[in-house]
Amino acid sequence: MAMDGRTCVVTGSARGIGRGIAQHLGERGANVVINYRSSEEAALEAVDAIETAGGSAVTARADVADRDDVEAMRSVCHDAFGPIDVLVNNAGITADTQFTDMTREEWDRVMDVNLGGMFNCTQTFYDDIWNADEGRLINISSVVGKQGNFGQANYAAAKSGMFGFTRTIALELAQGGSTANCVAPGFTRTDMLEGVPETVLDRIIAGIPLARLADVEDVAAVVRFLASEDSSYVTGEVIDVNGGMDL
Ligand code: NAP
Numbered sequence: 106m107a108m109d110g111r112t113c114v115v116t117g118s119a120r121g122i123g124r125g126i127a128q129h130l131g132e133r134g135a136n137v138v139i140n141y142r143s144s145e146e147a148a149l150e151a152v153d154a155i156e157t158a159g160g161s162a163v164t165a166r167a168d169v170a171d172r173d174d175v176e177a178m179r180s181v182c183h184d185a186f187g188p189i190d191v192l193v194n195n196a197g198i199t200a201d202t203q204f205t206d207m208t209r210e211e212w213d214r215v216m217d218v219n220l221g222g223m224f225n226c227t228q229t230f231y232d233d234i235w236n237a238d239e240g241r242l243i244n245i246s247s248v249v250g251k252q253g254n255f256g257q258a259n260y261a262a263a264k265s266g267m268f269g270f271t272r273t274i275a276l277e278l279a280q281g282g283s284t285a286n287c288v289a290p291g292f293t294r295t296d297m298l299e300g301v302p303e304t305v306l307d308r309i310i311a312g313i314p315l316a317r318l319a320d321v322e323d324v325a326a327v328v329r330f331l332a333s334e335d336s337s338y339v340t341g342e343v344i345d346v347n348g349g350m351d352l
Contacts, residue, residue, distance in 0.1 A: 107333045109134035112186040114178070116169050116226055117196030119144035121295035122245065124151055125321025126193055126328045127162070131155030133329060136186040137162040140169070140178060140196070161186070169196045169222030175229045188233040191241040191332045194223040197263075199297060201256040212259045219263035223270065239334045240283030244271050245324075248291045248347045264289075268343055275341030284340035286331050291347025293319040314349030 108130050118127040119141035128151065131137040137155055139162055141148040148164040155162040165181040167174035182189055198218045200211040223244060234240035249257055250264030267287055275285040292298060292309050298318075310316060327346050330336055345351065 107133045107329065107335070110136070111190040111332065112136040112138070112182070112188070113191040113193065113332060114138040114140060114165075114182055114189050114226070114230065115193040115195055116140045116167075116222065117142070118193075119148035119151055119164075121297065122290065122293055122321050122324050123193070123195040125325040126195060127151055128154060128158075129322065129325035129329050130191075130332060131160035131162050132158045134160065135191070135332070136160075138178070138182045138185070138189070139164045140167055142166070142168045142196070169194075169226055170217040172225045172229070175222075175225040179229050188236065189230055190234070190237040190239065191243065192226060192230045192234060193243045193245065193328060193332070194226055194267075195245040196222050197245065197247075197297075199257065199260050201260070203256050204258045207258060215259040215263050219260070220266050220270075223267065227270075227274065234283050235278065235281040237283060239337060240278070240281070241332050241336075242271070242274060242278065242283070242285035243328055243331050244285070244287045245328075246271075246287045246289045246343065248289055248345065248350055250289060251343075251345075251351065271343070272341045279340060284331075284336065286336075286339060286341070287343040288324060288327055288331065289343050289345050289347065290324045291319050291345075291350050293321060293324060295321065312350065313347070314352055317348065319346060319348065 117123040152162040165178040167178035246267040247264040
């Protein structure tokens with residue numbers, strides 16, 4: 106199978122896009138580390154689902170914004186599967202409000218998780234990725250990082266920050282033969298969209314050439330390609346998975 110024997114950490118993978126990625130990789134032969142911060146029960150369900158499909162998975166609790174937690178997660182991964190091949194920085198949060206009302210706390214919280222978490226996890230697993238045969242770093246950004254979005258100055262800044270980070274790490278990792286890429290999903294049906302009224306979603310869909318929101322599978326399939334050995338010569342890229350939103 107495409108991912109046979111490759112070990113992958115997917116942050117924030119008890120639910121949403123991360124869960125879809127973890128399941129997709131696990132069903133294709135990867136050993137998967139399901140990271141969660143608070144959704145323990147869902148994380149255990151994710152492990153069950155992967156094992157039922159014939160794969161291997163373990164849970165690892167860690168707040169990605171906390172470096173000690175992330176280092177403890179590395180120990181869990183190493184004890185279960187040894188060094189990893191693939192890190193997917195997926196964990197992310199929003200704290201939306203129009204910029205004039207945005208507090209410094211809302212700014213910092215989004216930066217701490219979305220960018221600080223990426224920093225902590227990438228640095229903690231950097232040696233594994235460097236030493237892996239075809240090591241992979243995959244960062245889940247957003248169409249909002251490219252286009253901006255009303256009420257999301259903090260989130261948009263964090264998500265576009267991922268682009269520059271990824272291109273730089275791609276240059277640094279290239280010397281060891283590993284790659285780094287971003288995936289930028291469009292609006293995807295998960296809990297993150299829960300508070301968005303259906304009328305607003307309808308307006309968003311009206312602006313999408315493929316005329317629907319993304320499913321987690323749409324994103325997971327692209328991540329699987331980037332995580333596999335099929336993408337050896339792709340690095341420093343931002344792959345849009347947005348139904349043609351910027352056409
Ligand atoms: P979601 O349903 O809200 O799930 C967020 C996930 O991130 C949860 O698994 C959560 O874990 C985890 N998480 C949050 N803070 C964390 C922390 N400090 N440490 C560890 N895990 C943490 O979101 P989603 O829609 O799946 O989004 C996943 C990624 O895709 C995010 O980076 C998001 O920005 C990006 N994205 C989403 C969309 C969209 O429309 N949904 C579009 C583009 C990009 P717990 O439940 O355990 O707390």
